[in-house]
Amino acid sequence: MNLVKWHPGRIARRSPQDSGSLFYNLDNWMDEFFNWAPLSRTALQSDWLPHVDIREEDEGYVIEMDLPGLDKEDIEVTVDNKLLTISGERKLDETKKDEKVYRRERFCGKFTRSMTFPNDVDAEKIQGSFERGVLHLAIPKPEQTKARRISIK
Numbered sequence: 001m002n003l004v005k006w007h008p009g010r011i012a013r014r015s016p017q018d019s020g021s022l023f024y025n026l027d028n029w030m031d032e033f034f035n036w037a038p039l040s041r042t043a044l045q046s047d048w049l050p051h052v053d054i055r056e057e058d059e060g061y062v063i064e065m066d067l068p069g070l071d072k073e074d075i076e077v078t079v080d081n082k083l084l085t086i087s088g089e090r091k092l093d094e095t096k097k098d099e100k101v102y103r104r105e106r107f108c109g110k111f112t113r114s115m116t117f118p119n120d121v122d123a124e125k126i127q128g129s130f131e132r133g134v135l136h137l138a139i140p141k142p143e144q145t146k147a148r149r150i151s152i153k
Contacts, residue, residue: 047107047108047109047110047111048090048107048108048109048111049111049113050065050066050067050111050113051065051066052064052065052066052086052113052115053065054115058147059140059141060121060122060138060139060140060141061117061121061137061138061139061141062136062137062138062139063084063086063115063135063136063137063139064134064135064136064137065086065113065134065135065137066133066134067088067090067130067133067134067135068133069090069106069133070088070090070133071130072130074088074089074090075087075088075130075135076088077126077128077135077137079121079123079126079139081120082116082117082118082119082120082121083114083115083116083117084114084115084116084117084121084137084139085112085113085114085115086112086113086114086135086137087110087111087112087113088110088111089109089110089111090107090108090109090111091108092104092106092108092109117139119141119142120141120142121139121140121141121142122139122140122141122142125140126138126139126140
């Protein structure tokens with residue numbers, strides 16, 4: 001049985017027997033180019049990167065991050081001016097000495113995600129919850145940066 005490294009997002013992986021093929025060489029070159037570590041500073045600090053949704057609303061920002069398999073004690077959220085950092089670690093179950101693993105697709109290890117907001121945020125009023133493997137953060141804007149309607153007389 002041949003084991004082939006799994007690449008998320010790739011439809012098919014050509015085998016090394018195709019190494020003389022133009023498509024195999026192009027496929028490998030594209031992998032090396034787009035997976036080049038310096039393109040992503042957080043990729044250098046993390047074993048895996050959880051998926052995150054960020055949206056802006058009138059009152060502030062909302063962040064939702066998928067963190068299956070973690071407890072809220074495994075997650076750390078810090079904010080410094082406009083920079084919000086979410087970090088943590090997901091530990092993989094130990095494999096037994098005589099156990100054979102044929103495939104492992106679940107990501108584990110440490111992660112760090114940092115987001116910079118266009119405006120300052122009100123760090124004292126950030127609210128967070130963790131439910132069913134999803135971290136929810138409500139990050140209010142300070143009073144002076146909120147949009148307000150001006151009535152014309």
